[in-house]
Amino acid sequence: MDYWLGLMSGTSMDAVDAALVSFENSGLAIHKTHSLPYPDPLRQRLLLATQNQADPDELGELDSLVGQHFAATAAELIDNAGISRSQIRAVGSHGQTIRHQPAGKAPFSTQIGNAAWISEQLGVTTVSDFRSRDIAAGGQGAPLVPAFHQWLFASPEQDRCILNLGGIANITWLPAGARKPVIGFDTGPANALLDAWCLDQTGRHYDDNGHMASEGTVHSGLLASMLSDAYFGKAAPKSTGKERFNIEWVRTHLQRFEGIPAEDVQRTLLQLTVTTILQQLPQETADMGVYACGGGTSNTVLMRELKMGLGSVTLNTTDALGLDPQWVEPVAFAWLARQTLSHLPGNLPEVTGASGERVLGAIFPA
Incomplete structure (x- = not known):
């Protein structure tokens, strides 16, 4: 062997x-x-x-x-x-x-x-x-992993979307039976900004299980400011990284506001991840299954908000397809x-x- x-x-x-x-x-x-x-x-x-x-x-x-x-x-x-x-x-x-x-x-x-x-x-x-x-x-x-996703996860019966929640979030849409081309691109930040803000404010490298975010509320003005970034409206193919989405990017948007509690910023960054993913998911079929992988699957607050945002679309991890999401x-x-x-x-x-x-x-x- x-x-x-x-x-x-x-x-x-x-x-x-x-x-x-x-x-x-x-x-x-x-x-x-x-x-x-x-x-x-x-x-x-x-x-x-x-x-x-x-x-x-x-x-x-x-x-x-x-x-x-x-x-x-x-x-x-x-x-x-x-x-x-x-x-x-x-x-x-x-x-x-x-x-x-x-x-x-x-x-x-x-x-x-x-x-x-x-x-x-x-x-x-x-x-x-x-x-x-x-x-x-x-x-x-980038992203390169969609080719592997297609090889391992594509289904003849079900449209599937593989959602990677790493530092950067990316999606791979696998149409059932290869009836259309695979779609894949980076949607924007996932853990990168959550980790950066948590480190900046607490000295901890990541927000364990979304605890810090769970203590805050979404600041609508800050969220709207961050959503105005041109990357989110850009058409695929596209990819990004920490050279764009980093702690300085967060601070630039925070300059427009005063006195936002640290936990509210964390919760808003989590919502940014959720919103930019949901806005860019293919809307081809209500029968699509979404399967998440990456470190973000351990953040129960992030997974909960994604599941709520997806509504009738089922959210699982790639465990359901036979491969541990980590x-x-x-x-x-x-x-x-x-x-x-x-x-x-x-x-x-x-x-x-x-x-x-x-x-x-x-x-x-x-």
């Missing part, structure tokens, strides 16, 4: 998630998962780097340190699984996004976490840098590595806007 190992760290920058999987008879089997938090000093340096507060020496060092941390995460997973590294066909590493700028004369998306360290320390072929080729082909380089993205990058080594495309041009299908990723052989 060939094993494949996926590594992912999202815009929340809390940990590296790893999944050991196999693909047999066109299906998926998950054998082991593992998460290794970033040391706090490294996380703080990464957060500064996303704010353009890192010189070339700092970026180079972070590239190596993150690569080493990804390698350590994979090594711990392999040891916990009790298998030989020679049994692993390849590692697919997303890396850590530092900057995502897919528009302009010289578009780019930068993920650090030098894969040479992973390949060297594990002795396993490693595939990384999945976004660059799609961008070179005229695409956004592990969808690392599994996706194991699948993308398999696509690369099989010389198969990893992007959906109708989602990213690329001029065509492309084999993605840079390969670092064992």
Whole structure:
């Protein structure tokens, strides 16, 4: 049996998630998962780097340190699984996004976490840098996971929407029986602003179970101000990140108001996530099922508000489709590595806007 190992760290920058999987008879089997938090000093340096507060020496060092941390995460997973590294066909590493700028004369998306360290320390072929080729082909380089969503979650009978609640929220609409093209794009912030405001006000990295938000009420004026951001009305294909939606973005909108309690700001940021998702969901069918994944599924207040906003449309997590919502993205990058080594495309041009299908990723052989 060939094993494949996926590594992912999202815009929340809390940990590296790893999944050991196999693909047999066109299906998926998950054998082991593992998460290794970033040391706090490294996380703080990464957060500064996303704010353009890192010189070339700092970026180079972070590239190596993150690569080493990804390698350590994979090594711990392999040891916990009790298998030989020679049994692993390849590692697919997303890396850590530092900057995502897919528009302009010289578009780019930068993920650090030098894969040479992973390949060297594990002795396993490693595939990384999945976004660059799609961008070179005229695409956004994101979101990439909809191709995996289509492979695993599409149904011949039911229209499905996969809702990823990471630092940034994105949706994948999978029409039943592939009767229409897949739709996928970033709707805007999910946990990114909730985490940033909670850290700024309390020193805690995230709002555990939505507790802070539950103590506040929505400030209609602040919500309207934030909803006026041009990104939310932009047509797909589109993608975004912390370079746009960050604590300074929140402070800019707060300048128009006085004396809003911190918990009311938190509740309003949560409502911003809910509203921008609901406004941008496809309205094709009332029979659509929405299946959520990502860290935001642990926020009961967020999930409750989404469920209320969806009305008659059913909201579940991807558990209902056989995959734990916390592990969808690392599994996706194991699948993308398999696509690369099989010389198969990893992007959906109708989602990213690329001029065509492309084999993605840079390969670092064992």
